[in-house]
Amino acid sequence: MSVLELRDVHRIHGAGETAVNALNGISLTVAPGELVAVMGPSGSGKSTLLNLCGGLDSPTSGQVLVDGTSLQSLSRKQLAAWRRKRIGYVFQNLNLIASLTAAENVALPLDLDGVRKSRRQAEIALSEVDLDGYADRFPDEMSGGQQQRVAIARALIGERRLVLADEPTGALDSRTGETVLRLLRSKVDAGAAAVLVTHDARHAAWADRVVFLRDGAVVDVSSRDQPEELLSTP
Amino acid sequence: MSVKHGLLALLERGPMYGYQLRVAFDSATGGTWPLNIGQVYTTLSRLERDDLVAALPENEGQRPYEITPGGRDELRKWFATPVQRGDRPRDEVAIKLALAITTPGVDVAKVVMTQRTATMRTLQEYTRLKTQPGDLPWLLVLDAMIFQAEAELRWLDHCEASLLRYEPRPVPAATDVEVPR
Known part of the structure; x- marks a missing residue:
C-alpha cells in the first residue's frame, strides 16, 4: 500500500474573480522506499502540494491519504495527532528549538505523545544520522549540516514513515547539502517514503521520480527506473 | 582534450x-x-x-x-x-532548439520537455553511481557530468520560461535569403 496518495487534488486560494488555482487535479502516489522530488518554477504549486501532503492545508476537492487514511476525514485534534505520529517535516529553516538540546529536539514529537524512554530513542535516531555524542549539544553549538541532520532525525523518529522536505539543503554548501541528500536517500532505502520539494536538479536527481509542476499541474515526470545503465563504475 | x-x-x-x-x-x-x-x-x-x-x-x-x-x-x-x-564540440541540444523555434509545425515546448525528461533521467543515473564506492579521479569526472547535466536543465527551464513570452518574427523564406557572391 502506498504511504501517500493524492487523488485528483484541487486547491483554489480565494474566491470569485480573485480566485487562484494553486493546484489543478494532482494525482500522485508515494510507496514505501520511494523518494519523489517535486520541481517547478515559483508559483507552480510546490509548497501548496507539500502542505496538503502534510495536512497543513486542505484541498478544495479531491483526497489526500496517508497510510490509507483520508486526512479530511479527521477532526483537527485527530489530524494534529496524526501528523505528529505519522509525518516528519524537514524545512529549509530547520525549525529546531534553540533552548532544547539535539536529543530534546529529536525526542519532542514523542514527548508530546507521552512516549516513555524517548531520550533513548532520540539517541538512537541521532546515531543513525552519524551524530553520536552530540545529544546534549544545543543547536547553536552545531554546524548547519549537523543541525539539518538533527532535523532529519526528528523527522524520522518513532513510527513515522513519511518525510516531507521543503528545500532541506537551501542554506547549506554544496557538499554538506549532498550529505543531507545521501542521508535522506538512505532513510528512504530503509523503508521510509519521502517527498522532496527543491529547485535544485542535482538534489532532485537523488529521487526515484521527479515530478515537474507548472501552473498547479503535473507537466512531466522523470523516472530513473530504466533497465540500462548509462555508465559503469570502473 | x-x-x-x-x-x-x-x-x-x-x-x-x-x-x-x-x-x-x-x-x-x-x-x-x-x-x-x-x-x-x-x-x-x-x-x-x-x-x-x-x-x-x-x-x-x-x-x-x-x-x-x-x-x-x-x-x-x-x-x-x-x-x-x-575547442569543445558544439552543443547539439542548443542547435536543435534554435532550429525548432524557426521550423514550422514543431511543438517547441514539447521539444524542451522531452529533452528535460531525458537529461533529468541521465542526472538521476549519474547520481545513482555516486552511491557506489569510487576513487577520487572517477568521482570528479562523474561530478563534471552531473554539473553539466544540471546546467543543461537550468538552461532548459530558462528556455521554457522564455518561450512563454516569445512572439515569433516572420522567418525569411529560402528564396529570400541573399546568397553571398
Missing part, C-alpha cells in the same frame, strides 16, 4: 604498452571515453614520429613506450593551458 595528451599523461607514470595504455585510459576517464586499441597505436606512432615518446625493446612480444623529455615538455604545456570553450 586529445588522446595524445591523455597517453602522454599516462606514460608519465612509467613505460606502458598499447593494451596497458588503453586500460589505464579507460580507468582514468571512468569509461566515459572508450578508446579502441587501433586509436592507441595510431597515436603512439604519431607521438614517436614527433619524438614525444620512444619505443623500448620488445618484452614477451609487447613493445612498451616511454615518455621523452620533449613529451614531458608538451605535457607540462598542456596542463598549464586552459581548455578554450571553442
Whole structure:
C-alpha cells in the first residue's frame, strides 16, 4: 500500500474573480522506499502540494491519504495527532528549538505523545544520522549540516514513515547539502517514503521520480527506473 | 582534450604498452571515453614520429613506450593551458532548439520537455553511481557530468520560461535569403 496518495487534488486560494488555482487535479502516489522530488518554477504549486501532503492545508476537492487514511476525514485534534505520529517535516529553516538540546529536539514529537524512554530513542535516531555524542549539544553549538541532520532525525523518529522536505539543503554548501541528500536517500532505502520539494536538479536527481509542476499541474515526470545503465563504475 | 595528451599523461607514470595504455585510459576517464586499441597505436606512432615518446625493446612480444623529455615538455604545456570553450564540440541540444523555434509545425515546448525528461533521467543515473564506492579521479569526472547535466536543465527551464513570452518574427523564406557572391 502506498504511504501517500493524492487523488485528483484541487486547491483554489480565494474566491470569485480573485480566485487562484494553486493546484489543478494532482494525482500522485508515494510507496514505501520511494523518494519523489517535486520541481517547478515559483508559483507552480510546490509548497501548496507539500502542505496538503502534510495536512497543513486542505484541498478544495479531491483526497489526500496517508497510510490509507483520508486526512479530511479527521477532526483537527485527530489530524494534529496524526501528523505528529505519522509525518516528519524537514524545512529549509530547520525549525529546531534553540533552548532544547539535539536529543530534546529529536525526542519532542514523542514527548508530546507521552512516549516513555524517548531520550533513548532520540539517541538512537541521532546515531543513525552519524551524530553520536552530540545529544546534549544545543543547536547553536552545531554546524548547519549537523543541525539539518538533527532535523532529519526528528523527522524520522518513532513510527513515522513519511518525510516531507521543503528545500532541506537551501542554506547549506554544496557538499554538506549532498550529505543531507545521501542521508535522506538512505532513510528512504530503509523503508521510509519521502517527498522532496527543491529547485535544485542535482538534489532532485537523488529521487526515484521527479515530478515537474507548472501552473498547479503535473507537466512531466522523470523516472530513473530504466533497465540500462548509462555508465559503469570502473 | 586529445588522446595524445591523455597517453602522454599516462606514460608519465612509467613505460606502458598499447593494451596497458588503453586500460589505464579507460580507468582514468571512468569509461566515459572508450578508446579502441587501433586509436592507441595510431597515436603512439604519431607521438614517436614527433619524438614525444620512444619505443623500448620488445618484452614477451609487447613493445612498451616511454615518455621523452620533449613529451614531458608538451605535457607540462598542456596542463598549464586552459581548455578554450571553442575547442569543445558544439552543443547539439542548443542547435536543435534554435532550429525548432524557426521550423514550422514543431511543438517547441514539447521539444524542451522531452529533452528535460531525458537529461533529468541521465542526472538521476549519474547520481545513482555516486552511491557506489569510487576513487577520487572517477568521482570528479562523474561530478563534471552531473554539473553539466544540471546546467543543461537550468538552461532548459530558462528556455521554457522564455518561450512563454516569445512572439515569433516572420522567418525569411529560402528564396529570400541573399546568397553571398
